[in-house]
Amino acid sequence: xxxxxxxxxxxxxxxxxxxxxxxxxxxxxxxxxxxxxxxxxxxxxxxxxxxxxxxxxxxxxxxxxxxxxxxxxxxxxxxxxxxxxxxxxxxxxxxxxxxxxxxxxxxxxxxxxxxxxxxxxxxxxxxxxxxxxxxxxxxxxxxxxxxxxxxxxxxxxxxxxxxxxxxxxxxxxxxxxxxxxxxxxxxxxxxxxxxxxxxxxxxxxxxxxxxxxxxxxxxxxxxxxxxxxxxxxxxxxxxxxxxxxxxxxxxxxxxxxxxxxxxxxxxxxxxxxxxxxxxxxxxxxxxxxxxxxxxxxxxxxxxxxxxxxxxxxxxxxxxxxxxxxxxxxxxxxxxxxxxxxxxxxxxxxxxxxxxxxxxxxxxxxxxxxxxxxxxxxxxxxxxxxxxxxxxxxxxxxxxxxxxxxxxxxxxxxxxxxxxxxxxxxxxxxxxxxxxxxxxxxxxxxxxxxxxxxxxxxxxxxxxxxxxxxxxxxxxxxxxxxxxxxxxxxxxxxxxxxxxxxxxxxxxxxxxxxxxxxxxxxxxx
Amino acid sequence: xxxxxxxxxxxxxxxxxxxxxxxxxxxxxxxxxxxxxxxxxxxxxxxxxxxxxxxxxxxxxxxxxxxxxxxxx
Numbered sequence: 377x378x379x380x381x382x383x384x385x386x387x388x389x390x391x392x393x394x395x396x397x398x399x400x401x402x403x404x405x406x407x408x409x410x411x412x413x414x415x416x417x418x419x420x421x422x423x424x425x426x427x428x429x430x431x432x433x434x435x436x437x438x439x440x441x442x443x444x445x446x447x448x449x450x451x452x453x454x455x456x457x458x459x460x461x462x463x464x465x466x467x468x469x470x471x472x473x474x475x476x477x478x479x480x481x482x483x484x485x486x487x488x489x490x491x492x493x494x495x496x497x498x499x500x501x502x503x504x505x506x507x508x509x510x511x512x513x514x515x516x517x518x519x520x521x522x523x524x525x526x527x528x529x530x531x532x533x534x535x536x537x538x539x540x541x542x543x544x545x546x547x548x549x550x551x552x553x554x555x556x557x558x559x560x561x562x563x564x565x566x567x568x569x570x571x572x573x574x575x576x577x578x579x580x581x582x583x584x585x586x587x588x589x590x591x592x593x594x595x596x597x598x599x600x601x602x603x604x605x606x607x608x609x610x611x612x613x614x615x616x617x618x619x620x621x622x623x624x625x626x627x628x629x630x631x632x633x634x635x636x637x638x639x640x641x642x643x644x645x646x647x648x649x650x651x652x653x654x655x656x657x658x659x660x661x662x663x664x665x666x667x668x669x670x671x672x673x674x675x676x677x678x679x680x681x682x683x684x685x686x687x688x689x690x691x692x693x694x695x696x697x698x699x700x701x702x703x704x705x706x707x708x709x710x711x712x713x714x715x716x717x718x719x720x721x722x723x724x725x726x727x728x729x730x731x732x733x734x735x736x737x738x739x740x741x742x743x744x745x746x747x748x749x750x751x752x753x754x755x756x757x758x759x760x761x762x763x764x765x766x767x768x769x770x771x772x773x774x775x776x777x778x779x780x781x782x783x784x785x786x787x788x789x790x791x792x793x794x795x796x797x798x799x800x801x802x803x804x805x806x807x808x809x810x811x812x813x814x815x816x817x818x819x820x821x822x823x824x825x826x827x828x829x830x831x832x833x834x835x836x837x838x839x840x841x842x843x844x845x846x847x848x849x850x851x852x853x854x855x856x857x858x859x860x861x862x863x864x865x866x867x868x869x870x871x872x873x874x875x876x877x878x879x880x881x882x883x884x885x886x887x888x889x890x891x892x893x894x895x896x897x898x899x900x
Numbered sequence: 901x902x903x904x905x906x907x908x909x910x911x912x913x914x915x916x917x918x919x920x921x922x923x924x925x926x927x928x929x930x931x932x933x934x935x936x937x938x939x940x941x942x943x944x945x946x947x948x949x950x951x952x953x954x955x956x957x958x959x960x961x962x963x964x965x966x967x968x969x970x971x972x973x
Contacts (some may be wrong), residue, residue: 446936450918454939457946458912465953607931609915617924621931630917655962659954666946674940681933 380527380546382723383730386581387558390574390734390870394562395639397570405766408567409746411466415651416570422576423648424661425668426735428460428639429579430515432796433672434586434729435522439705441680447621448680450735452674457666459636464662467640468649470814472658474895475650483749483810490813491821492891499828501751504643506804508740515737516552516785519730523551525710526726540692552785555734559779563738563745564771568651569740578731583671585728589713589721590675596716597687600613607678613685628851631867638803640810644739647746657708676709683708689715694838741781745774795845798835801866805831808874812881817896823881830876831869837863901956908949922944 406412430436440448470485480486483504484497524545532544546554562570582594591603598606617623639645652658688694690710692715713725749769754761761769809827812819842850842865851862930935944953 446933448940449936450916450939454916454927454942454946457943458909458916461946461950462909463951465957473962547950604929604931608929611927611931611933614933616925619927619935620921620923621935622923624922626917626919633913633916655959663947663951666943666950670940670943674936677936678931688909 377530378719379723379726380530382720383523383526383726386727386730387554390558390577391561391646393574393577393608394564394566395634397562397566400569401565401567404762405481405763405765405770407569408767408770409742409750409841411568411572411648411651413476413651413852414569414653415648415657417657419442419572419576419866420648420652420657421661421664421668422579422855423651423735423739424464424645425665426575426579426732427458427644427739429669429672430518430736431733434582434676434732435518435675435709437676438680438683438709439707441618441677442492442683442703442705442708444624445618445621446681447624447629448836449673449677450621451624451629451694453669453677454666455633456636456639459633459670460669461662461665463637463640464649464658464665467651467810467814468645469655469658471646471810472652472655478894479634480650481647482747483641483857484747486646487809487813487824489896490891491819491824492888493821493824493833496821496824496828497751497755499825501634501747503779503802503806503828503832504641505744505747507799508643508744509784510799512737513785514796515733515740516781517548519555519733519737520548520552520785522710522726522733523554524548524727526714527551528714528720534792549786552782555730555737556778556782557733559738559741560775563742563774566740567767568647571742572648572651574738575735578735582728582735585666586672586725589717589725589728590679592717592721593679593712594682597682597712610682610685610687611678613687614681615684617682618684625851625862627854627861627863631863634864634866634870635728635800636803636804637796637807637870638800641803641806643747644736644743645743647743661828676819677855680705680708683712719850738791741774741777742770744777745770748773748777775846798839799846801838801864801869802831802835804866805835805869805871805873808877812877814895816881817892818831818881818885818886819877820881820887822884823877823879826879827873831873833868838869841865905949905952905957908952912942912946912949915945918942 401407402412404412437448437452440452443531464810474486476478478489480489484500487500488497488644490492524542524547526545526547528542530544530546535544535547537543562574566573594606598609600609611619621629682688683694694703695711697704698701715720717725749766753769754766780816806828809824813824838852839845850865852865852868854861918935918938921938924934926934958959
C-alpha cells in the first residue's frame with residue numbers, strides 16, 4: 377500500500393505541474409505547440425534526455441545485461457552518446473533555425489517546403505504516425521505492468537491472482553488508464569510548456585532514484601561494510617560470459633550503431649528542437665547527453681550482471697516468464713527493488729520508472745496532436761484555421777490519440793513489444809532523407825521519394841523475414857566465402873535508402889533555384 | 901581545428917568497436933568489468949569531443965541568433 381500512496385502522490389504532483397504551466401499559456405498555437413520558442417539550455421537538455429530515455433533505460437537495460445552481459449552498454453548506451461549528440465548538433469540546430477525562420481511546427485511542413493512537393497506529406501505522414509504508434513504502445517503497456525508489479529499485495533481481495541508476483545496489484549487496464557489520464561491532463565492543459573517542465577522534473581526523478589536504488593541494492597546483496605567492498609564482492613562473482621562480450625557477434629555490435637540514428641527522424645524530438653530559445657540552448661544538451669546516459673545506464677548494467685551471480689538470494693526465486701521455467705529478465709529490477717529495498721523506496725523507484733515512461737509518452741501525444749491538426753486539418757482547408765481553433769483541434773486530437781492508444785494497449789501486448797526495435801529501425805532508415813535535405817543542394821524530389829520508398833520496401837522485406845517481429849534476435853546475415861556476418865536489419869535498410877536517394881537525385885532534374893535560395897541562402 | 905573535431909568524432913566511432921577488450925574480464929577498481937569501464941570512458945570522451953564541436957565548429961552567426969531575431973531577418 378505504501379508504494380501505491382507514493383505513486384499516487386507523484387502522479388498528483390505531475391497534474392499540478394501541468395495545471396500550473398497552463399497559467400502561463402498565452403492562448404496562441406505557437407505557445408501551445410512550441411512553448412513560444414522559450415526553452416533555455418537546462419530545460420532543453422532535460423526534456424530531450426527524458427524524451428529519448430524510455431522505461432527501457434531502467435528496466436530493460438537491467439534485463440538485457442542479465443541476459444547478454446556488459447556488452448549491452450556499448451551496444452545501446454555509448455553508441456547513443458555519440459550518435460544522439462551528433463543528431464542534435466547536425467540536425468537539431470539547423471532545423472531549429474529553419475523552423476524559426478519559416479514557422480514550422482512539424483517535419484511534414486519542412487519536407488513539403490524543402491522538396492517543393494505537397495504529396496510528400498501524404499507519403500510521410502502515415503509512415504511517421506505508424507512508426508510512433510508502436511513506440512507509444514510499448515510505453516503505455518509497460519506502465520501498466522510496472523504499476524501491477526509494484527503495487528502487488530495492496531488489494532489482495534479485490535485483485536486476486538495465482539501469480540504471487542502480481543496478486544493484489546492494480547491490474548494493467550486500471551494502471552494504464554491512470555497513466556494515460558495523468559499524461560493527458562498535463563499535456564492538454566500545459567501544452568509544450570507543461571510537457572517540457574514535466575519532462576525536466578521526471579528526468580531528475582528517475583536519475584536520482586536510479587542511483588539511490590543502485591546503492592541500496594548493492595549494499596543489501598553484498599552484505600559487507602561499505603559500498604565499494606559490496607560492489608567488489610558482487611562483481612568478482614559475475615560469470616565470465618556476463619563480464620565480457622564472448623557471446624556477441626562483432627558485426628552485429630558494429631551495425632547496432634545505425635539504430636540511434638532514429639533520433640534524427642523522431643517527430644516528437646523535431647518538435648522539442650523547435651522549442652529552443654536560441655541556437656546557444658543546444659550546446660548544453662549536445663555536451664551533457666552522453667554523460668547523462670552513462671549516469672543512468674552504468675548502475676542498471678551492474679545490477680543486471682550481479683543478478684546472475686550466486687550471491688542472489690535463492691528465496692524468493694527470480695520471477696519467471698508466465699507458464700515457463702525461464703527467468704523473466706524485464707522483471708529483474710522490479711523484483712530486486714521489491715525484495716531488497718523498503719516499501720517506501722520501492723514506491724519511489726516505481727515513480728521513477730513511470731517518470732521515464734511518461735516523459736516520452738507526453739511528447740509523443742503532443743506531437744501526434746500537432747501533426748494531425750497542422751498537416752491534415754489546417755493544411756487541407758481552403759481558409760486556414762484561426763490560432764485558437766488550431767489549439768482547439770490539437771487538443772481534440774490529443775484526447776482522441778490518448779483514447780485510441782489506451783484501447784489498443786488493451787489488446788495483444790506481446791506482439792507490440794516485438795515491434796519496438798522495428799519502429800526505431802524505420803526512423804533510422806529515414807535519417808539519410810533529413811540529412812540530405814539539410815546539407816545537400818542536389819537532393820531532388822524524385823530522390824527523396826526513391827529514398828523513402830526504398831526504405832519502406834526494405835523494411836517490409838526484413839520485417840516479414842523476421843516473422844513479423846516474432847523472431848526477436850533476427851539478424852540480416854551476409855555470407856562471404858565461409859564466413860557469415862550477422863548484421864542488424866537496420867544497416868541494409870539504411871544503406872539501401874541512402875543509395876537510392878543519392879542515385880535518383882543525381883539522374884533527375886535539379887531542384888528549383890528559388891527553393892535552393894531559401895534553404896541554402898549563403899551559397900545560392 | 902574543425903577538421904580535427906570531425907576526425908575525433910570518426911575516431912570515437914572506431915574506438916567504440918573495441919575489439920581489444922572483447923574477451924577481457926579484468927575488473928577495474930575491483931568492481932567494474934573493463935568492457936563496461938572502457939565504454940563509460942567512451943561516453944565521457946564523447947562529451948569532450950562534443951564540447952570541442954560546440955567551441956570550434958560553431959557557426960558564429962548562430963551565437964547572437966534567437967527566435968525573434970531570426971524571424972525578422
